[in-house]
Amino acid sequence: MAQNSSFKSPKRLNSLQGGAADQSSGAVPGGKARDASLEGIDFERRNFLGKTVGGIGAVVAAGALYPVVKYIIPPAEKEVKEKDEVVVGKVSEVPPDTGKIFQFNKDKVIVVNNGGKLSAVSAVCTHLGCLVQWKADEDIIYCACHGARYEDNGQIISGPQPLPLAPYNVRVDGDDLVISKA
């Protein structure tokens, strides 16, 4: 009963009724009315600024991450199409009784001028892969690693090598030296 009487007190009733009224209207007790507090704020402008700042942040983040990603993911190997015939240099680069190694696609090829007769063979020794050289005093292609000896057409003379040197075609076109697959 004591509780009832205090509940029914005019002061208490008034505060309860006032609170209910506040809740139903959604107003914050003691605060300003919502419409009044939002006056003068341009929501579209704030939205635009937020998007702009976000966009700039994304660009900066992408710029920072790009080199990291490029470092982690190796670039795809470019497929280089091999050519059947390549101008490797000038005829004057291989005077009589000399030999010179040229790059032909991915291969190294030695062009030999043996007394005016040109020949071309692989410059990679078939023993363990050393590069060969022309030995003018013996008219042979020679591998200094373990003494393999080849004729100027790549055929084996002597040494530990299991196979002859692979042959290539060589021709002169004006001043150019042209190598092609045999």
Ligand code: FES
């Ligand atoms: S690599 Fe040429 S002889 Fe051994």
